[in-house]
Amino acid sequence: MEGRFAGGGERALEDAYALHGGLVYTFCRRTVGESLAEDITQEVFIRAYRKHHQFKPERGTLAGWLIGIAKNLIVDHFRAEKRHALRRVGQEETEATLESQIEQAGEKLMIAEALRRLPERARCVIALRYFDDLTHHQIAERLNLPLGTVKSDLRRGLAQVRRQLESAHE
Template sequence: MDEETVLMARLHFGDGAALAELYARLGPHVYALCFELLQSREDAEEVLQDTFARLSSGPHLYRPELGSPRAYVYTVARNTALSRLRARKARPTSLDPALVPAERLAAHTQDLDVRSSVHTAMETLPRSDQRLLLDAFFQGLTHPEIATARSMPLGTVKTRLRRALLAMRRRLEDA
């Protein structure tokens, strides 16, 4: 049994320290996932807290036969984030520019331009390099975790990530 499975079992039997250990192990990855989905630090932090609160109050919901504890935690976080997105979309927002501060509108527009540039630069990379960058920067996986998940030598992961980042830099500087 791997360590995360043991931690989930301990959590199931009321061991609060197990929750703290799971948080230390998975918290940064869950935050990265939430931030990627929500594009808001505050919302990502709240969903991170909600995710671990749900784990604390409902560890019996985890079923090992359906997947790893990590996959379960990511699924809880993803579902919580998607619920937050649906709630956000359901709230009426004003589209009247007079009601939106000019600085905020300008910052939002600039942010969209940067995202668009990054997205365009990413699309010029080989698909395999795109996946490595997504794993590292949006899923929050470490280089060894990527190597294991992609069945690649660690050195290859590091080299390909570096090459992909340099290619991204060149494309963004040219844009």
């Protein structure tokens, strides 16, 4: 799919939207709110369609590239809002803080997407370890799995998440 997207065409765009539209919309909704999320999501896919030749599958995932476009559009939106707000009330919010908040929201979504792609058992082990703060032994008992299996699932799952996140940042 990703290699086909780089070739362009309406069908490739439709497939990309079907596969990643929800992810992009969720990211936009969490950063700019529901009222602007649809507009920015639409603009993301319009830009992606126009600049499909800039997508390089060997440098990262299509989801990561689309989130990158969304981040840029959101930063542009907030910069414009900031200029207008400064004119109205004279308050200042640093661009670094704003970009950091947007970056954090994007990272959270990319992590969630990477976790979603894991096999269910690995996803469950990671969730119990890092979200529920259980020890390896507690996870093994809860899931009725050997301790070595829990450790292996955790190591392999985190490595897969890391690879997906690294490919999204290239």
